[in-house]
């Protein structure tokens with residue numbers, strides 16, 4: 150339709166009667182490629198307000214063309230000659246010199262963008278980036294799949310179909326690609342389109358698709374061999390990531406043809422895709438996939454918006470000045486206060502331990518796994534398990550689907566999309582494991598073990614209450630071994646029972662932090678104040694939400710956060726009012742930390758000591774250590790404000806705001822501090838006015 154509502158002429162109307170291009174007018178060159186002898190132009194179409202994209206391509210010579218060119222029908226003009234060397238302009242009979250044109254009309258703006266040459270950039274897409282940036286962008290806008298469905302439903306290109314396996318789940322159709330004439334095998338290009346709908350791209354594939362993929366590989370190659378005589382060993386078959394069209398299809402091209410789009414940042418050989426899925430069903434959900442984005446594309450814009458390319462642009466900018474992904478400060482602070490509930494709310498009816506404390510201990514347990522397990526992932530799962538305390542239904546009979554929906558909504562209402570998605574996918578994974586829906590990976594088995602162990606520990610601690618320190622640990626050690634908890638034989642971590650006992654002693658010792666109230670609050674007579682463990686818990690969450698950049702999967706700040714006060718289970722929570730010098734406090738803490746971890750296997754002890762020391766050392770270039778320090782102080786002032794609101798004693802914790810007024814170093818946390826101070830002032834001004 151034209152803008153004024155009249156039906157526009159379409160270039161392909163009556164295409165079978167067309168004999169010339171008199172209704173096309175060159176408008177501008179979009180791109181050209183000398184080596185593939187291809188040019189793309191935007192053209193105007195007479196009688197239409199919509200543009201056309203015309204891809205003009207000189208074709209490879211066939212033997213027939215060459216025979217025809219070297220014949221009397223070819224006109225010749227000499228250009229130069231020297232000795233035995235001469236150059237001529239040949240003007241062959243048009244039959245032997247065809248130029249192919251693929252015409253898209255009406256072309257959308259997105260088509261014009263796709264074909265316009267512009268600089269590209271590589272994106273290394275993690276699972277989080279896929280869910281947070283790429284997927285929403287694809288779902289919002291993509292090329293129409295009508296042409297795909299036309300082929301599958303045999304409404305178009307029926308006569309071009311070269312093979313079909315009609316199985317609706319594992320079958321597919323094959324036809325020459327739009328780019329190929331279907332004539333000479335030198336530039337053979339066939340496309341296989343799967344019947345099954347809903348598989349958008351490589352990212353959606355798992356082991357359930359293996360039968361389909363194996364059919365595509367074997368039957369597809371065989372069909373090409375039978376139809377065009379190209380041996381199977383000369384057929385390259387691959388999937389694009391990112392594709393232009395989000396309905397699974399496979400490209401088959403002649404091995405010796407330098408086909409457009411076979412570059413390594415775009416093509417994934419089908420054989421390798423199959424092999425990756427055979428080894429790990431979730432490979433394509435979790436793998437980092439690298440691809441190029443063109444500056445004109447919406448995907449590029451989406452990545453630019455979240456600051457993905459910022460690093461390069463701001464190379465000279467100090468990392469302290471970097472900001473977090475844009476989003477409303479107030480909403481993020483609201484969310485942090487909501488999650489602060491987990492610091493205080495018991496995670497079960499029978500015990501006092503809170504969601505936050507319990508998730509913190511599980512995170513530390515995860516840190517005590519061997520390096521062969523993705524510990525960072527487990528630490529995050531453990532901390533994010535506390536999101537259960539968000540929303541309404543937190544009782545033992547949680548209805549998980551409802552809970553997931555509730556959490557998803559709260560996250561997306563408060564946090565920037567990337568962060569919200571990241572937290573939600575972690576929470577959902579926790580929920581799945583809680584519900585026994587394990588994916589068979591080492592990580593899932595370990596996490597399940599951690600959940601079970603935590604429950605046993607909580608029950609055991611309840612039983613111990615009032616019975617003194619020397620309650621029998623035999624039962625719990627046996628359970629740890631039975632669960633094959635890290636420390637037991639499966640990972641050969643603690644081979645001996647004494648090692649398991651030492652590990653339990655360590656767990657018992659650090660668990661004291663789940664009962665150690667933070668001195669600052671006690672001194673100010675805050676009722677029922679948070680414990681040191683609860684404080685470390687929210688720092689861990691802060692570290693997951695934001696690390697060095699929103700882009701890198703880096704949880705350093707989170708790990709530093711959950712370890713930094715661990716030595717306090719030995720030396721207690723020393724505050725500036727305790728009259729202990731900074732140096733003395735640091736020395737005492739280090740000694741205590743070494744003491745605490747002395748009997749742990751060396752690699753595990755180091756895994757805890759390194760983040761602890763990074764926090765203590767605050768080296769100039771260690772951004773995550775500096776960031777964690779800011780988080781430490783920020784968690785404190787946010788908590789102070791929460792207590793002021795709860796206790797209704799006015800701004801009685803002013804000293805905490807005063808002592809931290811100028812201590813923040815990172816631009817990102819400074820912004821939060823400013824927002825918090827404004828909110829607090831407004832809160833108390835309103836209170837006075839009421």
Ligand code: G7M
Nearest residue numbers: 296324325326327328340389391392393394
């Ligand atoms: O990059 P991606 O993997 O999405 O590649 C899609 C392929 O589909 C490209 O090689 C196109 O040339 C091909 N293609 C696109 N269209 C619109 C058509 C069409 O209408 N018919 C056929 N046969 N192939 C098409």
